Amino acid sequence: MAKSLQEQLLKAGLVDQKKAKQLKQEKRKQAKQTPKGHQVEDETKLRAQQAREEKAQRDREMNRLRQEEADRKALKAQVKQLIEMNRINRNKGEVGYQFADEGKVKKIYVTQELQDGLASGRFAIARMGDAYEVISRKVAEKIRERAPEFVVVLNDNKNAEPDEDDPYAAYQIPDDLMW
Structure with missing residues (x-):
């Protein structure tokens, strides 16, 4: 039929x-x-092949973007874990330590020993969400290698040589200056 x-x-x-x-x-x-x-070869076959290739290219690009996002999240989780595991207890410090973060002056309370360590560069301050934590210099350097935006304060303990033409060379600022 x-x-x-x-x-x-x-x-x-x-x-x-x-x-x-x-x-x-x-x-x-x-x-x-x-x-x-x-x-x-029909034009429709050619168009279909081109459409498949374009779709494959878009899929590869989307997968690459997803992978980058996953890598960023993993890196952020690593940094957060480093900070949580290595933070130094401030023991309800009584000395205020002020520092600049994103153009604003922030203040945390630390002990005198921690303040001296922060000034000399033995300790650093890292941002964890909205809070700030005191960590050791080694951990801060590891974090800085991965994501430098998390380390807020890491003083160099090297004494910089003043320039010869500096008119204020005779007026050195002490490391532990409170402001």
């Missing part, structure tokens, strides 16, 4: 016998002109 499309069109009267023969001959000629083993 299955009839070809050509037979169905003839029966419906949409195509006459002469036009059907002509189309059949053109199809046969086109088949003979193409060498054996080669197929004529």
